[in-house]
Structures are given as C-alpha cells and as structure tokens.
Amino acid sequence: MFEEAQLYSPVSHHDDGTVEVHLGANHPGFNDPDYRARRNAIAARAVAWQPGEPLPRIDYTEGETAIWRQVSHELADKHRRRAHPEYLAAKERLGLPTEQIPQLDEVSAALTGLTGFSYVAAPGLVELREFYSSLGDRVFHSTQYVRHPSEPLYTPEPDVIHEVLGHGNQLASPRFAALTQAAGAAVARAERDETVQVIADIFWFTMEFGVMFDGPDLKAYGAGILSSYGEMDEFSHMEIRPLDLVQMATLNYDITSYQPILFAAESVGHLEDVVGTFFAACDDEVPERMLAAA
Incomplete structure (x- = not known):
C-alpha cells in the first residue's frame, strides 16, 4: 500500500492568490528557483480553470519541448520491443506528436x-x-508540467509525459479504457476508504x-512502466x-523506486476476467475478505 500524498507534490493556495507546489527535499528541482516558479505558474492555470471552460493551454518552452522530444524518441524503440501489442496498437491510433508537447485539449x-x-487539468495532488471516481466517468485528471531537465528520463511524480505518453496511449485502447473506467466505477460505489x-x-x-x-x-x-525509460x-x-x-491489495510498495515485484496476466482476456470482474463486483466487504485471505 502507498500514501496518497505521494501521488503528486501537494499544492497550496495563499491568501494573496498565489499558488505554490511543495516539492520534496529529494526532488531534482527542489533547489532550482526557476523550475519551482514554473511549476507554480502551471499549477495556477489549473487551479483557475473551471469545468465547462476550455482547458488551459501551456506555452511550453524550448527546453520543456526538448525533454518531451528526447523521451518520445528514447521510448519509441523500447516500446516496439517491450510493449504489449494492445498498447502498441492504441499508441498508433492515438498518434501523439513526438516533436512537440500536445495540449491536453488536443x-x-x-x-x-x-x-x-x-482530460481535465490538475494542479498537483488529487x-x-x-x-x-472521475475515471468512472471516463475523465482523467492530468498534470501539465514537465519533469526537471537534470533528469529528463526520470520523474519522481507523474508529469505530462507520464500522463499522456503513458496513460493517454493506454486509454486509446478500448479494452484498457474499459478496465480503467471499471476501477473508477468501483470507487464511486464504495463508501469505505479502505475499499x-x-x-x-x-x-x-x-x-x-x-x-x-x-x-x-x-x-x-502499465502506464508507469511504459513512460519510464x-x-x-x-x-x-x-x-x-x-x-x-x-x-496486489496487501503488498507494501514504494512508488518512488522501481517495482521489485510485478504481476503478469496471461493475456488481455485474462486481465479482464480477473481484474475486470473484480472491479465490477467490488463492494465494501472486500477489505475484510482480502485481509482474511492474506
């Protein structure tokens, strides 16, 4: 299990209207005031956004674009050799650009x-x-910032590269999209935080x-693997x-490092039968049943 706050750097709103993204001390951008100011500015755009409005469009810098370009090209060969065909077919259908960062509305x-x-824009922690629950409505909360330039092939938190290159391509598969939606619907039904x-x-x-x-x-x-060089x-x-x-429900894990234990499905159908069926039938008695069986 993991701590929810690890998902994104927390964001706070100050009385003067400014927005601050709180990076951890081990974050590669922690001591970079320019990067921190950029993160704050991008987060502020998401905070100001209201449902029904056009999604905020970010004027990405050449440096940010260069990181997207590098990661896209570095991952392309690895995807061809190591990504599952279901993901590769979805990636081809979506056709993301490799030379510039796509806007979330695109x-x-x-x-x-x-x-x-x-997609909807997220300033940070969701x-x-x-x-x-939003996934149950087929809505994905996505950040728009780019990882720190000192480590272009790594990020300790989900950035736009992870959200779009990883999840966006995955969500272009009808079968993976249905599994994602089923997880969201299960959460929407749940009354207990443990569930x-x-x-x-x-x-x-x-x-x-x-x-x-x-x-x-x-x-x-998995989007986390497919967006990580x-x-x-x-x-x-x-x-x-x-x-x-x-x-899977009871194993402790650390989201800030490579995963030492992975679980393999035999096929997409097998994944749907085991995990999709679980999401569809999940109820608030699940935590006790899981602990009893552990």
Whole structure:
C-alpha cells in the first residue's frame, strides 16, 4: 500500500492568490528557483480553470519541448520491443506528436473519439477518491508540467509525459479504457476508504505497473512502466508473479523506486476476467475478505 500524498507534490493556495507546489527535499528541482516558479505558474492555470471552460493551454518552452522530444524518441524503440501489442496498437491510433508537447485539449479530442475518455487539468495532488471516481466517468485528471531537465528520463511524480505518453496511449485502447473506467466505477460505489485503497492498489499493479505475456514473451502494458525509460529496461528482471488480487491489495510498495515485484496476466482476456470482474463486483466487504485471505 502507498500514501496518497505521494501521488503528486501537494499544492497550496495563499491568501494573496498565489499558488505554490511543495516539492520534496529529494526532488531534482527542489533547489532550482526557476523550475519551482514554473511549476507554480502551471499549477495556477489549473487551479483557475473551471469545468465547462476550455482547458488551459501551456506555452511550453524550448527546453520543456526538448525533454518531451528526447523521451518520445528514447521510448519509441523500447516500446516496439517491450510493449504489449494492445498498447502498441492504441499508441498508433492515438498518434501523439513526438516533436512537440500536445495540449491536453488536443489529446482529449482524440481520446474522446476513440474511447470516450477526456482530460481535465490538475494542479498537483488529487484526492484519491476524486481521482478514481472521475475515471468512472471516463475523465482523467492530468498534470501539465514537465519533469526537471537534470533528469529528463526520470520523474519522481507523474508529469505530462507520464500522463499522456503513458496513460493517454493506454486509454486509446478500448479494452484498457474499459478496465480503467471499471476501477473508477468501483470507487464511486464504495463508501469505505479502505475499499477505495484496495481498488487503488490493484489498479497500481495492473494499469500502472502491469505486465502481460504475448506468447512466451513478457511485455509491459502499465502506464508507469511504459513512460519510464529505466523501468522499460528493468521490468523483465523483476520478480514476476501471476495475477493475485489478495497479494496486489496487501503488498507494501514504494512508488518512488522501481517495482521489485510485478504481476503478469496471461493475456488481455485474462486481465479482464480477473481484474475486470473484480472491479465490477467490488463492494465494501472486500477489505475484510482480502485481509482474511492474506
């Protein structure tokens, strides 16, 4: 299990109307005042946004664009060799640009036509129940900032590269989109926070860090792996376990480092049968049943 506040750097609103993103001391941008000011400015755009308005468009700098370009090109070959065919087909359908950062409204328009998903802008931390419940409506809360230039191939938190290159491509698959929506619908039904946490943990080990066999070959389909240069190299060397809902719901894990234990589905159909069925049937008695079975 993980702490919800680890998902994004917390954001606070000051009395003078300014917005501040609080980076951890080990964040690569912690001692960079220009980067911190940029993060604050981008977060402020999301804070000011209201439903029904056009999504804020960010005038990305050449430096930010260069990071997107580098990551896109570095990941392209790794995706061809190590991503699951379901993801690769979805990536081709979505057709994200590699030379410039797409605006969220552009990605939303493309996804809406493919699977009905759309993006809304998030300044940073999104409360767990709010984030997942929105998935039930096929709405994805996305940050718009870019990772620090000192570590272009790594981010300790989800940035626009993770949200769009990882999740956007994944959500262009009707089957992956349906699983994501089912997780959100399960959270929307849940009354207990413990139930929400179980759903989030199983989502973490599947849609974020899931792997899947393609014949004899192990491939990645989780957005967290597919948006991480280093994790694409390492995932096949980790401890690979078969899908196990109880283990996924009760295993402790650290989202700030490579995942040492991954759970493999035999196929997309297998993932749907095990995880999709769980999301569809999940109720507020699940936490006790999981603990009893652990």
